Amino acid sequence: MVFRFLRRFLKEEVDEQTRLRIKFDHFRRLLENNTQALEIMADMEEKLSGDFLFDTVYLQNQVERLGDNVSRLVTELNLLTENRYPELRSICQAIQEDLGRELITTPAIPPTPFVLPLSALTREMASSVGAKMANLGELGNRLHLRVPEGFAVTASAYKRFLEASDLEGELAKRLAQAPIDDLESLEAISREIQTLVRQAPLPPDLDAALKEAGKAFEGRPLAVRSSAVGEDTEFSFAGQFATLLNVDVGDLPTHYKEIVASKFTSRAIFYWKYQHFSVEELPMAAGCLAMVPARASGVMFSLDPHAPESNTVLISAVWGLGKYAVDGAITPDLYRVSREPGQEITEQRVAEKPVALVSRPEGGTEEVVLDPDKARSPCLSPDQIQQLAAIALKLEKHFGHPQDIEWALDDSGAIFLLQSRPLRVSAPSFAAEERESTWEPVPPLLRFGIRAAGGAAAGRVFLYLRDEDVANIPPGAVVVARQPAAKLVLVMDRIAAILTEVGSPTDHMSILAREFRVPTLVEVGGATRVLHTGQVVTVDADAARVYPGLVPELLEHRPRPDEDLRSNPIFQKLGRILKKATPLNLLDPESPEFEASRCRTFHDITRFAHEKSMDAMFALDVDQSLRPGACSRLRTDLPLNLFILNLGGGLKVPGQSWVTEDDILSRPFRALLRGFHHPQVTWAGQVAPDLRGFISVFANTMYDLGKSEKGLGGKSFAVITDNYLNFNSRLGYHFAILDAYISEEKNDNYISFQFKGGAAGVERRERRARLLSEILDYLGFKVQVTGDMVRARMVKYSLLETEQTLELVGLLSAFARQLDLALSSEAVMARCFQAFKDEDYNLSFLRPEQRAT
Amino acid sequence: MAEQILVVDDEPNMLRLLKTILMDKTGYEVATTNNPLEVSKMLQEKPYDVVVTDLKMPLVDGMDLIDIIKKIDSLLPIIIITAYGTLETAEEAVQKGAYDFITKPFRKETILITIKRALEWKKMQKELAALKKQ
Numbered sequence: 001m002v003f004r005f006l007r008r009f010l011k012e013e014v015d016e017q018t019r020l021r022i023k024f025d026h027f028r029r030l031l032e033n034n035t036q037a038l039e040i041m042a043d044m045e046e047k048l049s050g051d052f053l054f055d056t057v058y059l060q061n062q063v064e065r066l067g068d069n070v071s072r073l074v075t076e077l078n079l080l081t082e083n084r085y086p087e088l089r090s091i092c093q094a095i096q097e098d099l100g101r102e103l104i105t106t107p108a109i110p111p112t113p114f115v116l117p118l119s120a121l122t123r124e125m126a127s128s129v130g131a132k133m134a135n136l137g138e139l140g141n142r143l144h145l146r147v148p149e150g151f152a153v154t155a156s157a158y159k160r161f162l163e164a165s166d167l168e169g170e171l172a173k174r175l176a177q178a179p180i181d182d183l184e185s186l187e188a189i190s191r192e193i194q195t196l197v198r199q200a201p202l203p204p205d206l207d208a209a210l211k212e213a214g215k216a217f218e219g220r221p222l223a224v225r226s227s228a229v230g231e232d233t234e235f236s237f238a239g240q241f242a243t244l245l246n247v248d249v250g251d252l253p254t255h256y257k258e259i260v261a262s263k264f265t266s267r268a269i270f271y272w273k274y275q276h277f278s279v280e281e282l283p284m285a286a287g288c289l290a291m292v293p294a295r296a297s298g299v300m301f302s303l304d305p306h307a308p309e310s311n312t313v314l315i316s317a318v319w320g321l322g323k324y325a326v327d328g329a330i331t332p333d334l335y336r337v338s339r340e341p342g343q344e345i346t347e348q349r350v351a352e353k354p355v356a357l358v359s360r361p362e363g364g365t366e367e368v369v370l371d372p373d374k375a376r377s378p379c380l381s382p383d384q385i386q387q388l389a390a391i392a393l394k395l396e397k398h399f400g401h402p403q404d405i406e407w408a409l410d411d412s413g414a415i416f417l418l419q420s421r422p423l424r425v426s427a428p429s430f431a432a433e434e435r436e437s438t439w440e441p442v443p444p445l446l447r448f449g450i451r452a453a454g455g456a457a458a459g460r461v462f463l464y465l466r467d468e469d470v471a472n473i474p475p476g477a478v479v480v481a482r483q484p485a486a487k488l489v490l491v492m493d494r495i496a497a498i499l500t501e502v503g504s505p506t507d508h509m510s511i512l513a514r515e516f517r518v519p520t521l522v523e524v525g526g527a528t529r530v531l532h533t534g535q536v537v538t539v540d541a542d543a544a545r546v547y548p549g550l551v552p553e554l555l556e557h558r559p560r561p562d563e564d565l566r567s568n569p570i571f572q573k574l575g576r577i578l579k580k581a582t583p584l585n586l587l588d589p590e591s592p593e594f595e596a597s598r599c600r601t602f603h604d605i606t607r608f609a610h611e612k613s614m615d616a617m618f619a620l621d622v623d624q625s626l627r628p629g630a631c632s633r634l635r636t637d638l639p640l641n642l643f644i645l646n647l648g649g650g651l652k653v654p655g656q657s658w659v660t661e662d663d664i665l666s667r668p669f670r671a672l673l674r675g676f677h678h679p680q681v682t683w684a685g686q687v688a689p690d691l692r693g694f695i696s697v698f699a700n701t702m703y704d705l706g707k708s709e710k711g712l713g714g715k716s717f718a719v720i721t722d723n724y725l726n727f728n729s730r731l732g733y734h735f736a737i738l739d740a741y742i743s744e745e746k747n748d749n750y751i752s753f754q755f756k757g758g759a760a761g762v763e764r765r766e767r768r769a770r771l772l773s774e775i776l777d778y779l780g781f782k783v784q785v786t787g788d789m790v791r792a793r794m795v796k797y798s799l800l801e802t803e804q805t806l807e808l809v810g811l812l813s814a815f816a817r818q819l820d821l822a823l824s825s826e827a828v829m830a831r832c833f834q835a836f837k838d839e840d841y842n843l844s845f846l847r848p849e850q851r852a853t
Numbered sequence: 854m855a856e857q858i859l860v861v862d863d864e865p866n867m868l869r870l871l872k873t874i875l876m877d878k879t880g881y882e883v884a885t886t887n888n889p890l891e892v893s894k895m896l897q898e899k900p901y902d903v904v905v906t907d908l909k910m911p912l913v914d915g916m917d918l919i920d921i922i923k924k925i926d927s928l929l930p931i932i933i934i935t936a937y938g939t940l941e942t943a944e945e946a947v948q949k950g951a952y953d954f955i956t957k958p959f960r961k962e963t964i965l966i967t968i969k970r971a972l973e974w975k976k977m978q979k980e981l982a983a984l985k986k987q
Contacts, residue, residue: 047958051960051961051962052958052959052960052961053867053870053871053874053957053958053959053960053961053964054957054958055864055866055867055936055957055958056864056866057936057957058936058957058958176911179886179887179888179891182888182891475884493869565870565873565874568866568869568870568873569866570866570867570870
């Protein structure tokens with residue numbers, strides 16, 4: 001009887017050990033994946049710093065690896081917890097798919113009808129009809145602002161056209177050959193492709209759909225414009241694609257093909273190849289809108305892009321159709337309006353506008369000469385200016401970003417909106433570099449103009465008088481033109497500066513110049529007469545001055561390269577990926593919101609899984625009364641809230657709910673505790689007035705600080721056997737893992753240590769990582785630092801050496817805890833390192849009271 | 854005269870990044886092309902001091918480009934940029950005559966230092982050649 005009882009008891013004991021070991025295997029695999037996932041995130045964050053160069057292959061690899069790690073982590077968590085968090089799988093998959101979409105360069109074209117009425121469009125439909133038409137629909141349908149009647153020809157129609165005409169492969173082949181540096185070949189390829197598009201017949205179903213949609217507009221002139229999917233997002237494509245004004249609805253199929261062909265103008269090809277769009281991208285949707293019989297038209301920016309700090313709306317206006325304002329063909333009126341309530345007009349610069357573009361009765365447009373009185377009169381009344389400004393602010397508020405808006409005013413004074421897209425605003429530092437305009441290093445050749453893109457640059461003048469000259473513009477030239485030309489985009493990556501005699505900061509060329517950061521001045525009257533080809537000049541766009549020769553003092557004001565790097569599409573892609581992967585939303589495990597369903601990023605999942613795996617491993621997630629002895633707690637004078645799980649041989653008496661340090665048999669654990677108890681280390685009182693400060697957080701991750709930190713889940717966990725220790729601690733943003741094995745067999749011995757995190761800024765986090773890395777390296781570890789993550793490993797040392805090192809790691813934790821505000825500089829960091837080497841573990845150099853004694 | 858650097862990469866964004874970095878506070882003049890077929894024409898039109906090229910490109914492989922460049926100017930140092938995990942190919946490129954290689958992703962300083970060393974190497978080779986002639 002007694003024997004039978006003992007056998008059953010022993011068997012249960014063995015089963016329990018096996019079960020725990022299996023659980024622990026899952027737990028360790030979870031931790032490994034957690035560490036790797038965090039390491040990949042740290043690596044990607046580091047790449048965003050601007051110190052590194054990387055390509056799209058790197059992004060693809062890292063996103064794939066990260067997804068794999070997190071997905072394995074979720075699997076292990078569910079294995080550990082008997083599938084308690086099944087929803088994490090779908091959340092993880094959704095994040096993975098979302099990140100995948102960021103990497104895909106070809107957007108899927110939604111299967112919509114070929115034609116959709118403007119009255120049915122909202123901003124969410126940008127992938128079907130392009131952002132231009134989707135936003136216009138949003139203005140009319142959601143904001144109830146006045147927009148023309150019309151319809152969109154969808155991206156699905158474009159796909160149908162290319163497929164039915166067999167154009168796709170042919171275009172891809174020719175586009176692949178288009179060199180962006182050889183303008184003549186680029187022009188030739190562009191002409192060939194455009195001819196192919198114009199000659200291809202529309203499939204009958206698309207042709208019929210266009211004609212049907214056109215019926216409602218019979219006898220009314222239309223404007224047909226591009227609305228490419230991907231256009232007007234973060235890349236402006238300003239002025240790259242066609243707009244056909246005042247055309248007859250009867251010729252709609254031809255006009256439609258013309259819009260599609262404009263996707264392949266040389267400047268459009270250059271722009272999207274340069275911005276790294278692939279051939280399949282930018283499906284060309286189009287918008288067909290009733291012409292607004294415009295008395296005046298123009299462009300407005302809800303925030304002056306060059307002086308965001310001035311807090312003004314910028315409006316430009318011309319008589320007649322808006323094309324002249326957009327192209328910058330003539331100098332428009334410029335109005336600045338305060339964004340503050342009341343919308344006070346702060347500046348009215350009424351230009352002489354000798355001509356206007358108007359609709360011809362027989363179709364198309366023509367330029368008419370205006371009588372001098374009209375030419376000199378303002379296009380807008382103060383009331384209209386304020387109305388426009390109010391609309392601009394309303395749109396900015398609605399879209400959540402400053403807007404670039406095209407508008408038209410009809411004879412009755414009604415305002416129609418024709419387009420609204422995100423505006424590129426200069427970085428504040430860029431604007432802050434503006435200098436006193438009175439300071440002139442030498443007498444300038446020209447001292448007027450309006451800054452369209454800031455900065456200063458020098459080069460040889462190139463007079464650009466005809467569009468054909470674009471191929472002859474040498475690298476580094478200061479291009480001087482009569483009027484702005486969006487075609488200059490072809491050389492914007494290689495020219496120094498642009499000066500035009502007319503134009504406006506709101507025209508297409510200016511938008512592109514800002515995108516390419518080419519210092520640009522418009523409205524520099526007489527520039528083509530004063531300057532001549534070959535002459536070296538320095539253009540100071542910020543102060544609107546052109547100086548003879550080189551002015552080195554000004555050239556130091558080149559835009560900071562980091563800004564350039566960060567505006568590169570690869571950096572922006574990484575930024576978007578990180579925004580979706582790394583923010584940590586689940587901070588407090590005690591909060592009721594700490595739930596699987598609330599994980600929104602990969603970082604949330606790792607955080608959640610780590611916390612829940614601890615609970616599961618230490619059976620903190622079940623009612624302790626049902627599972628007596630599942631884990632023990634340590635009774636100690638150290639400020640530790642420590643849970644111990646014994647997998648065999650680690651405790652004198654297994655199964656007790658409380659144990660003391662004397663009950664611990666695990667050799668590595670005992671070594672670590674000895675380090676914690678080092679006589680030079682003071683745990684209580686006056687160590688750090690700011691325990692959250694800097695490196696102390698390292699220690700905080702291992703030592704519960706008591707009540708003040710409880711809310712952040714300050715528990716520590718040790719899984720032990722006689723010769724094994726896994727010590728795990730997590731607090732708020734930080735986490736640390738120590739894993740060690742000690743035995744007589746030297747080859748089996750190791751210590752592995754990982755630390756990551758910090759709520760501090762990147763610089764402080766990285767400094768902390770460096771100090772830890774230096775000390776660990778000094779202790780004989782192989783150390784790897786990635787961003788703010790430290791991984792250290794030591795293998796194959798003797799039992800005694802490994803044991804001593806573990807003791808030092810314990811000491812290091814305690815040592816680190818005593819650093820308060822100290823590590824504010826590199827110098828103090830070096831002194832702390834020296835103190836550790838000198839065995840001054842209580843950092844007497846930081847304690848004036850001890851120095852005094 | 855400023856040192857002339859030619860950068861070849863089929864990915865326009867990478868070209869832009871490299872150009873930005875190489876021109877920042879260095880005084881180098883940087884020409885770029887995303888079409889390796891243009892390289893021999895460019896080298897014949899104007900002398901360069903260093904070529905930086907991607908290894909894997911669709912039209913001409915970086916490996917073949919080394920041959921093409923070496924035929925035109927045997928002393929022109931070529932720095933190869935290679936993706937992580939293609940170390941063997943990169944070493945092969947160096948055996949073929951490339952000056953050095955850099956693995957993506959890399960720190961800005963890495964490429965700047967490598968170019969600096971390559972320029973010094975070129976200068977030394979020239980001096981050596983001049984001495985031999987004497």
